[in-house]
Amino acid sequence: xxxxxxxxxxxxxNAGLFTICFEGDSFTxxxxxxxxGHENATLQPDLQKILNAVQHMMNAMxxxxxxxxxxxKMRDRVTALPxxxxxxxxxxxxxxxxxxxxxxxGPKATxxxxxxxxxxxxxxxLQKLDDLxxxxxxxxxxxxxxxxxxxxxxxQFDI
Amino acid sequence: xxxxxxxxxxxxxxxxxxxxxxxxxxEWSYEIADWIDNxxxxxxxxxxxFAKMVGTSEAAVSHWVGGGHNFTLSTLxxxxxxxxxxxISVGNGxxxxxxxxxxx
Numbered sequence: 001x002x003x004x005x006x007x008x009x010x011x012x013x014n015a016g017l018f019t020i021c022f023e024g025d026s027f028t029x030x031x032x033x034x035x036x037g038h039e040n041a042t043l044q045p046d047l048q049k050i051l052n053a054v055q056h057m058m059n060a061m062x063x064x065x066x067x068x069x070x071x072x073k074m075r076d077r078v079t080a081l082p083x084x085x086x087x088x089x090x091x092x093x094x095x096x097x098x099x100x101x102x103x104x105x106g107p108k109a110t111x112x113x114x115x116x117x118x119x120x121x122x123x124x125x126l127q128k129l130d131d132l133x134x135x136x137x138x139x140x141x142x143x144x145x146x147x148x149x150x151x152x153x154x155x156q157f158d159i
Numbered sequence: 160x161x162x163x164x165x166x167x168x169x170x171x172x173x174x175x176x177x178x179x180x181x182x183x184x185x186e187w188s189y190e191i192a193d194w195i196d197n198x199x200x201x202x203x204x205x206x207x208x209f210a211k212m213v214g215t216s217e218a219a220v221s222h223w224v225g226g227g228h229n230f231t232l233s234t235l236x237x238x239x240x241x242x243x244x245x246x247i248s249v250g251n252g253x254x255x256x257x258x259x260x261x262x263x
Contacts, residue, residue: 007163009170019166028166034173048177052185053227055174061193067226083227153160 003156004129006101006149015058016147018101020129023156029104029125033090036106043107046088050081054090054102062097071113071123078126080105080113089113091122093130098147101129128159189226191235191246196224198242212241 003023009030010017019030027035037047057063071091072078081090090105104122113119136142142151199209206220213220214237222228223238239246 005161007161007166009163009166019163021161021163028163031163031166031169034166034169038169038173045181048173048181049185049227051170051173052177052182053189055170056186056189060189066192066196066221066224067189069225084222084229149160 001158004159005154005156006152008148009102010058011147012058014060014062014147015098015100016149017054017058018099018149020101020103020125020159022159029122030102033102033104033106037088043088046083046086049083049086050088050090053081053083054100063094063100064097065094068092068094072127072130076127076130078123078130089119091119091126093126093133095133095144095149099144099149101126125159129157132157132159184229185227188228188230191230192224192226192228194246195220195238198244199224202242209241213237 004020005023006018007021007028008016009019009028019028021028034047034051037043037050053067057067067081068079069082070078071080077093077095079092079094081092082088087107087109088105089108091103093101093103095101103126106119106122108116108119110116110119113123133142136151136155137144142149142155198204199206204212206224207217210217210220223230223234235246
């Protein structure tokens, strides 16, 4: 179990983008995902498509459910942002149409993410965070508001 | 809450490095997706009904409205024909090229 914090990445009028940072890590999970694609000529166009899609959502309609593919279990809010004809996956927690927590991801070479230990690990991280966020929401410690999250300032999550 | 400047800078760097054509492709695919979704809602058409009208699968329509789809002209023409609304227009009007000069 590792302690993690939620950090903000970008905010627009319509949407807020957040990521996770594990204690002792130099990079956030979203940074790790970007660097993976940025340093790989094959993955770079797909990375550009995904990031431009995220930016477009933030400027336009927000993080609408139909843009994302449900992953994880039925009960959680783990989703993937796939781009057609691409194997690159960015795993996210879609908390609302205006709040998205992005995690890590990578190229999906297996039929399901569960068959890939690395991708499975990213999904499990987000599932655990989702459970903890739900608990904190139920206790009233955290509130999902328009484009932001309240109450997570210095909160650490054991993931 | 801590703001990760490094993550935002890296995010912006990738956006800045993206070729203009690819940026437009992404924007248009999401704009068309939203446009189709709005039209289906306003006409109270389900994705299943629309798929049947266009002659495709429900999964294909789900991909169209999911954004990020690389629409072919053939698909856009079918959608336009079925909905009776033109999905795309070319430029601001018809252009014809004569002896190197473009006339509007």
